Amino acid sequence: AASVVFDHVTKVYGKDVVAVNDVSLTIAPGKLVTLLGPSGCGKTTTLRMIAGLEMATKGRILIGDKDVTTLPATDRDVSMVFQSYALFPHMTVLENVSYGLKFSGFSKAETLERANAGLSLVGLDGYGGRLPSELSGGQQQRVAVARALVLEPQVLLFDEPLSNLDAKLRRHVREEIREIQQNLGLTVVYVTHDQEEALAVSDEIVVMKNAAIAQIGRPRELYDAPADTFVADFIGEANLVECQIVAVEGDMAEIEVGGIRHRLPSRGLRPGKAMLALRPSRIRVTEDEGLAAAVEKVTYVGPRMEYTFAGDFGQLFAVSDDVDAPLKVGDAIRIGLAASGPVLVPDA
Ligand code: ADP
Ligand code: MG
Numbered sequence: 001a002a003s004v005v006f007d008h009v010t011k012v013y014g015k016d017v018v019a020v021n022d023v024s025l026t027i028a029p030g031k032l033v034t035l036l037g038p039s040g041c042g043k044t045t046t047l048r049m050i051a052g053l054e055m056a057t058k059g060r061i062l063i064g065d066k067d068v069t070t071l072p073a074t075d076r077d078v079s080m081v082f083q084s085y086a087l088f089p090h091m092t093v094l095e096n097v098s099y100g101l102k103f104s105g106f107s108k109a110e111t112l113e114r115a116n117a118g119l120s121l122v123g124l125d126g127y128g129g130r131l132p133s134e135l136s137g138g139q140q141q142r143v144a145v146a147r148a149l150v151l152e153p154q155v156l157l158f159d160e161p162l163s164n165l166d167a168k169l170r171r172h173v174r175e176e177i178r179e180i181q182q183n184l185g186l187t188v189v190y191v192t193h194d195q196e197e198a199l200a201v202s203d204e205i206v207v208m209k210n211a212a213i214a215q216i217g218r219p220r221e222l223y224d225a226p227a228d229t230f231v232a233d234f235i236g237e238a239n240l241v242e243c244q245i246v247a248v249e250g251d252m253a254e255i256e257v258g259g260i261r262h263r264l265p266s267r268g269l270r271p272g273k274a275m276l277a278l279r280p281s282r283i284r285v286t287e288d289e290g291l292a293a294a295v296e297k298v299t300y301v302g303p304r305m306e307y308t309f310a311g312d313f314g315q316l317f318a319v320s321d322d323v324d325a326p327l328k329v330g331d332a333i334r335i336g337l338a339a340s341g342p343v344l345v346p347d348a
Contacts, residue, residue, distance in 0.1 A: 001030045001154060001155070001187040002063050002064035002077075003064060004050055006026075006046075006060075006061055007059055008022050008024055008059040009058065009059035009060070009061060010059055011042075012057045020042045022212065023042075024213075025216070027187065027189060030186065030187055031187060031204060032181050032202055033188070033206060034201065035191045036193070036194075037208035038209070041208040042208055042210075043159075043208055044191060047159055050076075050157060051076065052071055055070065063076060063077070063155060064154060077155070078157060079147075079151050079157070080148065081144050081145055081157065081161050082144070082161075083163045085143070086144065087143055087144060091131075091132075092131060093127050093131070093135070094112075094128030096132065097128075097146045098150075099147065100147060101150055101151070115150055118146035118150035119143075122145050122146045123176070124139060138172070141165065141173060142176070145177065145180070155187045156186050156187065156188045159191045160192055161177070161190075162197065174201050177201065178200075198235075199219040199235070203218065207222065207230075207231050207234065207235065214227065222235050223235055223236050224343070225343055226238070226277055226345060229275055229345055230348065232343075239280065239283075240277055242276075242313070243274055243344075244272070245266070245269060245271045245344070247271060248266045248271055252265060253265070257276060257313055257337075260337070262342075264342060266344065267343070267344050269344055273347045274345065275346070276342040276344060277343045277344075278316060278340055279341065280316075280319045282340050282341040283316060283318035284339035284340050285335060286334050286335065288336065289334070291312075291313055291335040293309040293316070293333055294310055294332055295329055295330060295331040295333060296329065297329065304319050305321075306318070311335075
């Protein structure tokens with residue numbers, strides 16, 4: 001498995017469609033890194049530039065120690081799994097999986113052995129003789145994964161591989177992909193617009209917005225410490241509450257929100273307007289000092305309660321596991337800021 005490096009890479013389609021704008025990025029060998037972002041933010045273009053299916057307009061791309069910026073796709077030792085599976089419909093499963101091996105100089109016996117091993121890896125032993133049309137969507141996508149795996153590429157690329165599968169199967173196949181990636185120590189670059197999928201499978205997530213990187217981090221880091229309101233909102237759910245930074249001392253800021261003051265990490269921000277990002281599951285009601293609020297809405301949703309709290313600061317959406325002693329509409333409460341884990345982000 002090899003690393004992938006983007007060094008100030010830009011891709012412009014035609015005259016002025018900037019699909020990827022000055023992106024620099026290092027993907028470590030053996031890691032699964034996800035490109036996550038809304039439709040049109042440049043994920044597929046980034047992936048296709050790694051594959052050599054698109055050429056960078058500016059900048060350099062390295063795979064391992066090799067500068068591949070101008071290399072054609074066939075010389076890059078990379079394989080790609082597409083959303084559409086892209087299987088050959090008239091070929092059997094085994095022929096599909098063997099297809100790429102034919103050009104790799106293996107003997108007939110070796111090719112057969114490798115293809116069968118590939119099918120085994122994705123849990124499709126015994127399916128070699130079938131046609132793609134005789135398989136379910138999930139099985140077809142596993143064939144596509146096997147076909148990419150048997151080439152033992154330095155880097156394996158996935159472009160929204162689960163989009164055509166139903167929700168239950170999506171979870172299953174994503175776990176399978178992650179397991180194979182970890183067992184074989186593969187470098188995988190995985191594209192999705194689904195934040196939950198990204199959180200579940202990734203070593204690292206690259207959040208993209210408007211052709212550029214918004215933030216890079218491990219799933220937990222992005223969730224706990226989003227860099228801005230876009231990331232806070234895109235990864236998990238977040239309440240964004242306006243606040244005022246009244247003073248900054250070292251790494252700490254003193255803020256004012258809803259008539260109370262609170263100290264928390266400044267994260268490089270200066271005095272002035274800022275936003276607090278609060279996760280619904282972390283919001284805590286307190287007996288002591290906190291934001292004064294009223295319970296505006298209460299919804300019982302199976303294993304948890306959902307609340308809307310309202311106060312001078314605006315509205316907060318909160319969830320709680322405590323279904324036995326729920327709050328009631330109209331209750332006057334206080335929200336403990338320290339206990340609720342707010343994070344400062346720039347005012348967007
Ligand atoms: P994503 O995969 O995140 O949805 P893409 O990389 O497909 O985003 O597209 C990024 C931007 O580049 C979009 O504005 C899209 O319309 C544009 N784009 C993608 N492919 C082409 C192309 N072949 N020619 C012109 N514009 C393109
Ligand atoms: Mg795409």
